Every structure is written in structure tokens, then in C-alpha cells.
Amino acid sequence: MDRKEFIKAKRIVFKFGTNILRGDDGYVSLPRIFSFIEDVSHLAKEGKEVIIVTSGAVGLGKKRLGLENTDGVALKQACAAIGQGKLMSIYESGFDTYGIVSSQILLTEDDFSLRKRYLSLRTTLNKLLELGVVPIINQNDTVSTVEVDPQYEHMQVCFSDNDKLSALVASELDADLLIILSDIEGLYDENPKVNPNANIIRKVDEVTDEILSLGTDASSGGRGGMRTKLEAARMVTRFGGKVLIANGKIPYIIKKIFNCEETGTMFLPQSSGMSDKKRWIGYATNIIGKIVVNDGAKQALLAQKSLLPIGVCEVINEFKKGDVISIIDEQQNEIARGIVNYDSNSCKKVIGCHSDNIMEILGFKNYDAIITRDNITLL
Numbered sequence: 191m192d193r194k195e196f197i198k199a200k201r202i203v204f205k206f207g208t209n210i211l212r213g214d215d216g217y218v219s220l221p222r223i224f225s226f227i228e229d230v231s232h233l234a235k236e237g238k239e240v241i242i243v244t245s246g247a248v249g250l251g252k253k254r255l256g257l258e259n260t261d262g263v264a265l266k267q268a269c270a271a272i273g274q275g276k277l278m279s280i281y282e283s284g285f286d287t288y289g290i291v292s293s294q295i296l297l298t299e300d301d302f303s304l305r306k307r308y309l310s311l312r313t314t315l316n317k318l319l320e321l322g323v324v325p326i327i328n329q330n331d332t333v334s335t336v337e338v339d340p341q342y343e344h345m346q347v348c349f350s351d352n353d354k355l356s357a358l359v360a361s362e363l364d365a366d367l368l369i370i371l372s373d374i375e376g377l378y379d380e381n382p383k384v385n386p387n388a389n390i391i392r393k394v395d396e397v398t399d400e401i402l403s404l405g406t407d408a409s410s411g412g413r414g415g416m417r418t419k420l421e422a423a424r425m426v427t428r429f430g431g432k433v434l435i436a437n438g439k440i441p442y443i444i445k446k447i448f449n450c451e452e453t454g455t456m457f458l459p460q461s462s463g464m465s466d467k468k469r470w471i472g473y474a475t476n477i478i479g480k481i482v483v484n485d486g487a488k489q490a491l492l493a494q495k496s497l498l499p500i501g502v503c504e505v506i507n508e509f510k511k512g513d514v515i516s517i518i519d520e521q522q523n524e525i526a527r528g529i530v531n532y533d534s535n536s537c538k539k540v541i542g543c544h545s546d547n548i549m550e551i552l553g554f555k556n557y558d559a560i561i562t563r564d565n566i567t568l569l
Contacts, residue, residue, distance in 0.1 A: 191458055193450040196432060199366035201239040204230065205356035208245040209373040210438030217253060227284035229444035234290055239319040241363065243327045243356040247273035270331035281326050291323045296330035302358055303476040312362050329355055357422035361429050361469050368426050370419050371438030376455030381406050394457045397424035423457040425473055429464055433457040471514055472527050472567030479509030479534060480516045488519050491526050491566065496559035499540040509534045526568045528561035
């Protein structure tokens with residue numbers, strides 16, 4: 191796939207990282223942000239549907255208060271509350287200049303994990319795009335409780351940074367292209383901040399475990415890093431979308447991208463065969479409960495079959511019927527996720543049993559399977 195074909199897109203999600211929204215002095219870089227707004231406005235006027243996932247609220251609040259760090263959840267939430275209004279006012283005034291209407295949407299993990307809220311959010315976003323509005327999306331750090339609530343201690347949250355959030359938004363809206371702008375040119379074969387002779391990889395056919403191993407941790411001021419960007423790319427490309435990671439500090443980078451200039455790293459789409467429900471099960475939900483399965487059950491799952499009680503070895507943590515739980519093998523590798531037909535107590539009682547014995551053991555029987563194949567997403 192060449193560059194011209196790659197950037198063909200009707201619906202585009204942009205993710206702007208903290209470190210490209212501010213200058214070297216730590217203050218917001220208005221010229222850079224307004225250059226993004228100018229180029230995005232031109233795309234919108236060309237008939238493209240554009241969504242922006244933006245970082246920066248915590249950093250703006252921190253700078254406004256004159257703080258050196260934001261250690262502690264409460265302080266981070268306070269900085270987000272101060273910085274979010276400033277961040278949104280910049281976007282609004284910029285888009286107003288070009289006659290583009292923008293909207294603010296602040297999201298928490300539950301907006302994706304709870305199915306009704308997920309569907310409601312998708313309906314709202316689609317309506318905004320239909321109206322020609324540019325949605326400005328950010329994680330709602332001010333009210334998110336995942337980091338402070340004890341019940342989330344063992345939870346795998348659906349997103350904890352804006353890289354993953356942008357991938358979830360791209361998935362939910364069936365976006366053609368996700369563009370992640372960061373402070374690095376793209377994916378390198380080694381860490382360029384350690385090895386100046388590292389070579390950039392211009393095209394990735396598939397985000398394998400080997401590609402993921404090239405990811406690095408977040409730079410100062412951010413919460414993501416190349417690792418989270420690669421995880422986002424793997425998710426979106428699996429759904430049939432395209433992803434580009436590029437350096438947002440290059441002047442007029444968005445214009446360069448859509449002029450087909452060679453910049454950043456392209457991640458090519460893999461497939462488009464996964465239904466919206468299976469996407470939600472596999473990637474958009476918070477996970478607390480786990481079920482450990484034996485090798486026979488693992489092979490059955492990989493062959494697109496249901497999970498039967500005879501293949502269950504262990505039940506971990508508490509969950510209710512209808513929750514999405516993680517399915518792991520005996521080596522603790524997560525192989526799938528699914529909507530469970532029985533609560534954790536019932537599952538513990540039927541471990542290793544034949545499906546014909548469920549009624550006798552529990553006194554009731556919902557299904558033969560712990561999780562039916564239609565409600566399982568392989569990872």
C-alpha cells in the first residue's frame with residue numbers, strides 16, 4: 191500500500207499528545223496548536239469527518255499552578271479541572287476562526303465498559319459528525335476513580351491513557367485512519383534517544399509481539415509512550431483501520447501527511463471481519479474476573495468453540511452473570527475475553543464437570559457453556 195492509498199480516509203481520528211501541545215518551556219505552544227487546527231479545518235471543509243483526542247489538561251493545570259509535579263491522584267485531578275477549560279477554550283477559538291463548530295466530550299472508563307453507555311456515546315458522536323462538528327475528546331481525569339477506588343485493585347481497565355482512548359474511539363466509530371502525533375518521528379528499530387544510529391521503520395505490515403517489544407516508556411510529562419501507541423495500532427489495524435504515528439513537532443505535519451510526504455510510520459490494516467459487539471467484548475470493557483482453562487479448552491477456543499465447564503481449572507475474583515471476563519491458560523497468558531453465562535460462585539461449583547451435570551450441581555441451568563462462542567473474542 192503506497193502513501194496515496196494509505197491516507198485515503200473519510201473518517202479520521204487525530205490524537206495529540208501532551209508533549210506536542212506545549213513548547214520547550216512547558217507552556218502551551220499556541221502556534222503549533224493553531225497550525226493543527228488550521229490543517230484539521232481544511233480537512234473538514236473538504237468533507238472529511240474529523241475527531242480529535244487530546245491530552246494536555248493536566249499539564250496546563252500544573253503549569254498554571256506553578257507546580258513541579260502532580261504526584262497524587264487528587265492533585266492530578268485538580269490540575270485537570272483547571273487545565274481542561276483552558277485547553278477547550280484554545281480549540282474553540284481556533285476552530286471558530288475557520289467557521290467550524292467543535293464540541294467537548296470528557297470520558298471515563300465506564301463510558302466504554304458499560305454497554306448502554308458505549309452505544310449511547312457512539313450515537314452521539316455519529317450525530318455530531320453528521321452535523322459537521324469536530325468532537326474534542328479527552329479522558330475525564332477530574333472524576334475518574336479507577337486509581338483511587340479499592341474495588342478496582344485487580345481490574346484491567348479498558349484505557350488508562352489517551353493512546354488507548356484514541357484507539358477505542360477509532361474502533362467505536364469505524365474510523366478509516368488514526369493519526370497519533372507525538373514527539374518522535376515514528377517507530378524505530380531501537381530507541382533513538384539511546385542509540386542515535388537507530389533506523390526508522392516506515393511501514394509495519396502487522397503489529398506482532400516482536401514489533402511490540404520495540405516500544406518504550408513514556409517521556410516526561412506524558413502517560414503513554416511508544417508501547418501504548420503500538421498497542422493502539424494493533425487494536426485499530428485488527429479492526430481494518432489504518433494507523434500513522436508521526437512527529438507532531440514538525441511544522442505543518444498534518445498538511446505534509448495529506449500531501450503524501452514520507453513521514454512517520456504507517457501501520458497497515460489486517461482485517462475488517464470483527465463485529466462491533468466482539469470489539470466491545472475484547473477491548474472496550476473493564477475486566478476483573480478471570481477463568482483459567484486447560485489446554486484442551488484452549489484449543490477448542492482457538493477453534494472458535496464455546497467454553498464448557500469441563501475445561502475450566504480455576505476461577506479468579508468475583509463476577510456476575512453477564513460480566514465480561516478474561517480467559518487465561520495455565521501459563522497465565524490471556525487468550526480471550528467473553529460474556530459469562532454464570533456468576534463466579536456457580537462457575538466454581540461446576541469446575542471440571544460435564545455440561546449434563548450442571549442442573550444437578552446448581553439446581554438450575556442457563557446454558558451448557560460457561561461462555562458461548564458468539565460471546566467470545568479471541569485476543
